[in-house]
Amino acid sequence: MEKALVVTASDSASPSTLVDRVAQYARTGLEGSANTQRAYRADLQHFQTWCLEQGYLDLPAQPTTLAAYTAHLADTCKWSTLTRKLAAISKLHQVRGFDSPTTDKQLKIVLEGIKRTKGIRQKQAPAFTLHRLKTLLRGMETESMAGLRNKALLLLGFTGAFRRSELVALNVEDLSFTEEGLVVSMGRSKTNQYGDHEEKAIYYSPEVALCPIRTLQAWVGRLGSVSGGPNPLFVRVRKGDQLTGDRLTDKTVDDLVKRYMGPSYSAHSLRASFVTIAKLNGADDSEVMRQTKHKTTLMIQKYTRLENIRQHNAAMKLGL
Secondary structure (H helix, E strand, C coil): CCCCCCCCCCCCCCCHHHHHHHHHHHHHHHHCCHHHHHHHHHHHHHHHHHHHHHCCCCCCCCHHHHHHHHHHHHCCCCHHHHHHHHHHHHHHHHHCCCCCHHHCHHHHHHHHHHHHHHCCCCCCCCCCCHHHHHHHHHHCCCCCHHHHHHHHHHHHHHHCCCCHHHHHHCEHHHEEECCCCEEEEECCECCECCCCCEEEEECCCCCHHHCHHHHHHHHHHHHCCCCCCCCECCEEEECCCEEEEEECCHHHHHHHHHHHHCCCCCCHHHHHHHHHHHHHCCCCHHHHHHHHCCCCHHHHHHHCCCCCCCCCCHHHHCCC
């Protein structure tokens, strides 16, 4: 495991300002995105508290300490949670210039034993059917500010295969309406850590009640704009149906999906449903990836929810 890049003020070839800049870039490269850092902080706090209670040193941690910690987690944590906590511990060691204990061979044997004993099946956000979504959209009221905003959010989230973090980060200025459809410009996201220019295309629906573009145009028209921007696309609505300038939060988007689609669904169901419905309607992986911005077809397979064994099954095409 390579250690973190360390540059000291004694480097005569580098002014102190460059030393600080290099060190900051090194930390940023190791720590990852802001969302990743937030998730890791909670995981590291948990690990440090556990080490304190058990009398172990948390930094640098010994492989035997980490093996004991994973055994402790195995009975209460999902495999995905356990591996995320280990990733946080590994990142901490790299940032501080220590070898990561997660590469230890004996620890890997313990992890293999946990996988075999507990399994690694991950609970996924379910996908809804197109019929269910259409029925909901046709019945939604749009006279109120909140009602129109919610419908616009659900339609855009589904047709654009957006993550909730991407939805709440959008500004009115990111939307470009044309006769052919809508183009949404995006900044950084989970699959676009470096801020490359990305766009998503949204299309008209012949049925007004199901049309994401007409619904968004109506919502933007009610929003108005503030000169100088940016103007958040999805904002909070106060009691009395009064608009605010406050962006919705990730949690609000999740709550809205549960409210309209049912408690078993989540904001991630918008994205999973896009992939599943598109695949059932004959879209190939490359078409789906142009909208989801996934980098590999493996992720498309992971996102496709085909719980019904009779759906999308080659046994239907045997010709018997």
